[in-house]
Amino acid sequence: MPALNAPRAHWASRFGFILAAAGSAIGLGNIWKFPYITGQNGGGAFVLVYLACIFLVGLPIMMAEFLIGRHGQRDAVGSFAALEGKGSPWCLVGWGGVLASFILLSFYSVVAGWSFDYIFKALTGGLSGRSPDEINALFGQLVGSAGQVIFWQALFVAGTVAIVIGGIRGGIERWSKILMPVLFLLLLLLFVRGMLSPGARAGLEFMFRPDFHKLTPAALLDALGHAFFTLSLGAGTMITYGSYLDRDADLFSLSLRITLLDTVVALLAGLAIFPVVFAAGLEPGAGPGLVFQTIPIVFSGLPFGSLLATVFFILLAFAALSSSISMLEVVVAYLIDEKRWPRLLATLLVGAAAFLVGIPSALSFNRWAEVTPLFGKNFFDLCDLLVSSYMLPLGGLMVAIYAGWFWKGAEEKAELVGPTRRPWLFPLWHFLLRFVAPAAVLIVLLNQIGILTG
Numbered sequence: 001m002p003a004l005n006a007p008r009a010h011w012a013s014r015f016g017f018i019l020a021a022a023g024s025a026i027g028l029g030n031i032w033k034f035p036y037i038t039g040q041n042g043g044g045a046f047v048l049v050y051l052a053c054i055f056l057v058g059l060p061i062m063m064a065e066f067l068i069g070r071h072g073q074r075d076a077v078g079s080f081a082a083l084e085g086k087g088s089p090w091c092l093v094g095w096g097g098v099l100a101s102f103i104l105l106s107f108y109s110v111v112a113g114w115s116f117d118y119i120f121k122a123l124t125g126g127l128s129g130r131s132p133d134e135i136n137a138l139f140g141q142l143v144g145s146a147g148q149v150i151f152w153q154a155l156f157v158a159g160t161v162a163i164v165i166g167g168i169r170g171g172i173e174r175w176s177k178i179l180m181p182v183l184f185l186l187l188l189l190l191f192v193r194g195m196l197s198p199g200a201r202a203g204l205e206f207m208f209r210p211d212f213h214k215l216t217p218a219a220l221l222d223a224l225g226h227a228f229f230t231l232s233l234g235a236g237t238m239i240t241y242g243s244y245l246d247r248d249a250d251l252f253s254l255s256l257r258i259t260l261l262d263t264v265v266a267l268l269a270g271l272a273i274f275p276v277v278f279a280a281g282l283e284p285g286a287g288p289g290l291v292f293q294t295i296p297i298v299f300s301g302l303p304f305g306s307l308l309a310t311v312f313f314i315l316l317a318f319a320a321l322s323s324s325i326s327m328l329e330v331v332v333a334y335l336i337d338e339k340r341w342p343r344l345l346a347t348l349l350v351g352a353a354a355f356l357v358g359i360p361s362a363l364s365f366n367r368w369a370e371v372t373p374l375f376g377k378n379f380f381d382l383c384d385l386l387v388s389s390y391m392l393p394l395g396g397l398m399v400a401i402y403a404g405w406f407w408k409g410a411e412e413k414a415e416l417v418g419p420t421r422r423p424w425l426f427p428l429w430h431f432l433l434r435f436v437a438p439a440a441v442l443i444v445l446l447n448q449i450g451i452l453t454g
Helices: 014-025 028-040 044-072 076-084 091-123 132-144 146-164 167-195 200-208 217-230 237-242 251-279 289-300 305-339 343-363 379-406 410-417 425-449
Strands: none
Touching: 014 167, 014 237, 014 251, 014 305, 028 044, 028 091, 028 217, 028 251, 028 289, 028 305, 044 076, 044 200, 044 217, 044 237, 044 251, 044 379, 044 425, 076 091, 076 237, 076 305, 091 132, 091 146, 091 237, 091 289, 091 305, 091 343, 091 379, 132 146, 132 289, 146 167, 146 305, 146 343, 167 200, 167 251, 167 305, 200 251, 217 379, 217 425, 237 305, 251 289, 289 305, 305 343, 343 379, 379 425
C-alpha cells in the first residue's frame, strides 16, 4: 500500500520553489539548444513565434501540471490516482512521465558530462592558444573516447544523486538556491561581455529584428516544439514539484514567474553568444556544435579567453544539473510515495540504473556509433527522438486534454483562481487548455510522425 497517510514534505518557501522549478525548466535547452536553433531559423521572427508559443501553449500546460500535482499531493502516478482512482487509465499519463524522465536522465547526463570535461579543459588552459582546427579536434577526441565520455557521465549522475538524496528542502531546494543565483550571475557576466563586443549590434539585430521571409513552416514547428521542451513539460517534473506545494500557493503567479525566468535565460544566452560569434565572423547557425566547438574558438581569441570559457562551461553545467535533479526526483518520488521506499535507497538505485541505461548512449559517439537498432538511429539519437519528439509532447497533450475536458471537479477552478482573485483567469486558461494547446501539440506530434511533411 502507498504511504497515503505519511506527512508530505513541502517547499520551505515560495522563492525556493520558484528557483527549483525554474531550474528544472532552465537546462541545456536554454544555454545550448535555443541559441543554435535560433541561428538556424533566422533569428528575430523565430524568437517572436517562440515567445508566443511559450505563453499560449507552455504556460497553460505548466499551470495544469502544477494543479494536478498540488491537488493530488503525490508523485506523477499517484496524483492521477488520487484524482481518478488507482485503476484509472489516466494513471498511464503519470507512468509515461516517470518513464520519460528516467530515459531523459540516462542520455541527458551524457551531454551534460561534456560540460564537466570542458570546465576542466578551460581551467587547465587546454582551450587557449589553439587553432580552430585543434579546438574542433578536441571535441572529436572527447566524444570519440568511450572511457572519457562514461567517466564524465558518471560524475554528472553522481552529482545529481548527491543533491536529490538530501530531499526537497535539504537537497533540491537548498541547492537550487545556490545553483540558480550563480547561474544568473554567470550569464549576466557573459551577457555584459557580449554587449561590449564589436558584434553587439549585429547580435541584437539578429535576435530582435524579425525578418518573416526567413520564417519557414519548419521554423514554426521548431519554435513550438522547443517552447514545449524548454519548460520541462510532459515528463512529470512539474506534477511532482507541484505536489510539494501547499494549498495556498498562487499557481498562476508562480507559473508566470517560472516561465519568465526560463524565457529571460534563453534570450540572455542568445545575447551572450551571438555578439561574440558575429564579432569573430563565424556562422550563428552552426548547429549543435555552436557551444562545444564554435564558442571555444571565439573565446580562444578574446582577452581573458580561458576565464570566459571557464565561466561559460560552469554556467552550462549548472543549468544541466538544475534540470537533472528534477528528472531524478520524478522517479524517486514515485518509489517513495507508491512503493514506500526510503529516499536514500530509491535515489541510489535509480541513479545507478539511469547511469547503466545511459551507457549505450555514451557509446553511440564512439564504439557503437554504427549500431543502429531502430530507424537507422544510434542509441543516443533513438532515446532523444523517443523522449523529445514523442513522449514529452504526448504527455503534455494528455495533461491538457485531462485538465481541459475531463477534470470536472469544482476544486479545479477554486484552486486555480481562488475565491475573489482574477475572475478572467479560469475562462482564459480553460480555453487555451481545451483548444489552443492540444491543437498546437498535436501539430508537433503529426509533424514528427511525418504526416504533415510527408
